Amino acid sequence: MPNFHRKLERSAIGFVLAIIGVSAIGGFVEIAPLFTIQETVEKAPDMRVYTPLETAGRNIYIREGCYACHSQMIRTLRDEVERYGPYSLAVESQYDKPMLWGSKRTGPDLARLGGKYSDAWHVAHLVNPRAVVPQSVMPKYGWLMRNELSTADLSLHLAAQRRLGVPYTEAQVANASADAYGQASPDSSYAGGVGERYGAETNVRAFDGEPGRLTEMDALVAYLQVLGRLTDAAHRQTAAKGK
Structure with a gap:
């Protein structure tokens, strides 16, 4: 076998062909399952899209590198299910562009x-993690309370997501800025439109505790509060298996 390797490495054409052959096998193993992906993704008729405010919060979550310490994928292992709840389903991430499954768990x-x-x-917790979790090693994010949320480009964010397959409507894209403000301002004239476009169960409240002022804290907390709640598919599946 060593002699075969030496001969192969001395032949440029043979070595290139060998690389192509091995790469082709690996590519086939990776790509072939994608042709049957629709058979592996669960159905979730109640699945809703992220609101503009939640989308902005998700962008902040990515910007601040939260995904580096927190995963968003519960495995089927018993200890994970008992700690975090029903294991994650593929359908729950169908509107996540990019997905944030992760594998590093410095935090839960x-x-x-x-x-x-x-x-x-x-x-x-975001202002000072140690105030609520003394052993936390998470950094402080107090400036999110001071930073006003920029909403001018939210329509563009939703439009980009729609091009990637997220089913935002024309009305949702056009009203993105107003809906972001309305979701965090329940007493404003914009709040009603949020429920109309995203469903009556959408969280509409001053997430940072300060009505009338839209901050990055509003956006991030709105996003955190909807994690695992875009669909009830996982809980329904668990209930069905328990019967």
């Missing part, structure tokens, strides 16, 4: 974080 998995803690808890 966040796939089912939505609704687990109050908005006030999230704000306090």
Whole structure:
């Protein structure tokens, strides 16, 4: 075998052909399953898209590198399911562009974080993590309370997501800025449009505790509060298996 390797490495054409052959096999193994992907993705008729405010929060989450310490994919292992809840389904990530499954867990998995803690808890945790979790090594993000959220380009963000397959409507794209403000301002004239375009169960409230002022904290907390709640497919599947 060593002699074969030496001969192959001395032949440029043979070596290139060998590389192409091995790459072709690896490519086939990776690509072939994509032709049957629709058979492996669960159905979720109740699945909704991210609102503009949640989309902005997701962008901030990515910008601040939160994905480097938190995964968003619960494996089928028993200890993970008992700690975090039903394991993640493929359909739950169908509108995540890019996906944030991750594999590093300096902090806990966040796939089912939505609704687990109050908005006030999230704000306090982001402002000073050690105030609520003494052993936390997470950095502070207090400036999110001071930074006003820029909404001028949210329509462009939604339009880009639509080109990638996320089913945003023309009305959702056109009203992105107004809906972002309305979701965090329940007493404003814009709040009603959020429920009309994204569903009556959409969270509409001052996420940072300061009505009338739209901040990056509003956006990030809105995003965290919807994680695992865009569809109830995982919980329904778990309930069906338990029968």
